[in-house]
Amino acid sequence: MRFSWFFGEAFKSMVRNGLMTIASILTIGLSLFIVGLFIFASVTINQTIGSFEKQLEIEVFLKDEASPQAVQELQDRINSWPEVETVAYISKEEALQRFKQRYKDHPELIENIQGNPLPASFVIRLKDPQKVESVARRFNGNPAVEDVEYGQKYVKRLFEALNVVRYSGFAFILLLAFVSVILISITIRLAIFARRQEISIMRLVGASNWFIRLPFIIEGCFQGLLGAIIASSAVYIVRVTVLEKLRSQILWLPLNFDSTLFWQITAGLCIGGLALGALGSAVAMRRYLRV
Amino acid sequence: MIEFENVTKIYPGSKKPALENVNLSIEESEFVFLVGPSGSGKTTFIKLLLREILPTKGTVRVAGIDVTKLRSWKVPYLRRHIGCVFQDFKLLPNKTAYENVAFALEVLGRPKRLIEEQVMEVLRLVGLEHKASNFPNELSGGEQQRISIARAIVNHPPILLADEPTGNLDPATSAELMGLFDRINRTGTTVVIATHNKELVDIMRKRVIALEDGKIVRDQVRGVYGYEI
Numbered sequence: 001m002r003f004s005w006f007f008g009e010a011f012k013s014m015v016r017n018g019l020m021t022i023a024s025i026l027t028i029g030l031s032l033f034i035v036g037l038f039i040f041a042s043v044t045i046n047q048t049i050g051s052f053e054k055q056l057e058i059e060v061f062l063k064d065e066a067s068p069q070a071v072q073e074l075q076d077r078i079n080s081w082p083e084v085e086t087v088a089y090i091s092k093e094e095a096l097q098r099f100k101q102r103y104k105d106h107p108e109l110i111e112n113i114q115g116n117p118l119p120a121s122f123v124i125r126l127k128d129p130q131k132v133e134s135v136a137r138r139f140n141g142n143p144a145v146e147d148v149e150y151g152q153k154y155v156k157r158l159f160e161a162l163n164v165v166r167y168s169g170f171a172f173i174l175l176l177a178f179v180s181v182i183l184i185s186i187t188i189r190l191a192i193f194a195r196r197q198e199i200s201i202m203r204l205v206g207a208s209n210w211f212i213r214l215p216f217i218i219e220g221c222f223q224g225l226l227g228a229i230i231a232s233s234a235v236y237i238v239r240v241t242v243l244e245k246l247r248s249q250i251l252w253l254p255l256n257f258d259s260t261l262f263w264q265i266t267a268g269l270c271i272g273g274l275a276l277g278a279l280g281s282a283v284a285m286r287r288y289l290r291v
Numbered sequence: 292m293i294e295f296e297n298v299t300k301i302y303p304g305s306k307k308p309a310l311e312n313v314n315l316s317i318e319e320s321e322f323v324f325l326v327g328p329s330g331s332g333k334t335t336f337i338k339l340l341l342r343e344i345l346p347t348k349g350t351v352r353v354a355g356i357d358v359t360k361l362r363s364w365k366v367p368y369l370r371r372h373i374g375c376v377f378q379d380f381k382l383l384p385n386k387t388a389y390e391n392v393a394f395a396l397e398v399l400g401r402p403k404r405l406i407e408e409q410v411m412e413v414l415r416l417v418g419l420e421h422k423a424s425n426f427p428n429e430l431s432g433g434e435q436q437r438i439s440i441a442r443a444i445v446n447h448p449p450i451l452l453a454d455e456p457t458g459n460l461d462p463a464t465s466a467e468l469m470g471l472f473d474r475i476n477r478t479g480t481t482v483v484i485a486t487h488n489k490e491l492v493d494i495m496r497k498r499v500i501a502l503e504d505g506k507i508v509r510d511q512v513r514g515v516y517g518y519e520i
Contacts, residue, residue, distance in 0.1 A: 002400065005397070012385075013385060016385040017385060197381075198383055198384070198385070201381045201382070201383055202383070202394070202398075203366075203367070203370075204341065204370060204375055204381065205370070205375075205394060205395050205398060205442065206367045206368070206369075206370035206371035206395065206398050206399075207367060207394075207398045208364070208367040208368075208398070209364070209367075211367075211398060
């Protein structure tokens with residue numbers, strides 16, 4: 001019953017301080033929206049990068065004269081490496097089939113082939129594509145192996161570039177989160193500063209500190225939560241309008257919008273908004289509650 | 292009810308004491324005027340009673356509580372024994388007249404029905420039951436002060452303190468308020484009023500304690516203001 005009174009107090013005060021309440025909610029909402037949007041964008045970009053990387057393969061070309069036992073042994077060995085996700089064996093015949101399939105529009109190329117010059121190979125995909133180089137190096141000097149191909153020339157620089165995108169995105173989100181925490185706490189501080197007289201009057205009438213604090217904290221929580229809901233809705237709107245359009249126009253980009261990701265961001269923003277609202281209010285009130 | 296023992300208060304950064312070696316005792320259900328020019332220490336006196344500040348030296352006792360030894364988290368409990376009225380009313384701007392008065396009881400955790408009863412009773416006493424749902428900015432100065440008096444006495448505190456309660460009000464309203472204070476005093480409440488208002492002090496003929504430069508210069512049982520303004 002007491003608790004419902006505190007909620008009633010908080011709600012009444014929000015309505016009667018209408019303009020201030022709206023200003024706080026909008027500030028919190030906008031700050032959280034920007035953070036949420038960038039988290040969404042950065043995770044989506046990372047997933048896209050990840051799916052690019054997943055396409056990276058190591059092709060191990062085998063010597064024609066390698067014995068079937070040696071080939072089998074090699075395959076078992078590759079399978080035993082923990083980094084390996086899949087290994088596929090492509091025989092000479094399959095390689096030729098694929099070649100013909102790929103160049104069926106250029107019959108002159110196919111006609112000129114005599115016999116089967118193509119080698120058998122293993123196609124290896126790794127769990128962590130960044131390890132491609134160290135895995136490929138293990139084939140050096142293997143008597144059954146003719147050559148290893150994994151895009152040696154560009155793979156290193158590609159990873160470097162992708163990692164820059166990844167980490168700078170992460171750093172940028174941290175920076176944005178920091179800025180919005182500051183912004184939100186300043187807003188709450190100003191709102192409470194405007195009501196410091198009220199707090200001192202309550203003290204004079206004999207209200208204990210928690211009696212004064214509780215409605216303010218409930219107010220802070222509610223404003224934080226409302227701000228977070230506004231922010232999540234805005235992220236959702238951006239997702240269904242701008243990003244969906246982007247996806248339908250850039251078909252080659254494997255953009256993948258996860259609805260679990262959206263709900264995770266929503267939950268994160270709500271928890272963040274609640275915590276900031278409650279903590280911000282409590283901290284901002286401290287100096288006015290000192291005796 | 293109120294006791295000052297060798298009380299000296301020196302504000303940080305100032306050399307001259309605001310109160311110097313003050314000794315006095317105010318008994319239960321007394322009516323006391325605290326008079327003196329600006330800067331004589333009246334407000335310091337009131338602030339010490341409310342433990343808004345602590346004395347530099349000496350002991351202050353209010354309703355049997357040694358205020359100087361009171362832990363800061365217990366201060367709200369002290370203040371529930373003291374009803375307060377100020378020159379600037381200090382009403383909560385976002386609460387109606389009713390809610391302002393009720394707040395003093397909600398602080399005590401009284402049940403809703405009891406609060407309603409007592410608030411309406413005290414609003415009747417100050418003659419403002421018809422303004423219960425008005426906000427402070429919709430009330431005149433005199434009405435606001437009556438609401439603040441209602442808030443001060445609604446929980447029947449043993450002491451009522453008033454710091455320049457008529458400072459912002461016209462003479463007729465001021466006289467009306469003094470009548471109200473007198474009635475409250477007759478119910479057994481100790482009333483202490485710090486004031487500049489010569490006519491009222493002279494009409495009431497109550498105990499007058501005069502302060503000058505932080506010292507008590509006069510303490511008369513049925514006194515007058517005694518200064519030319």
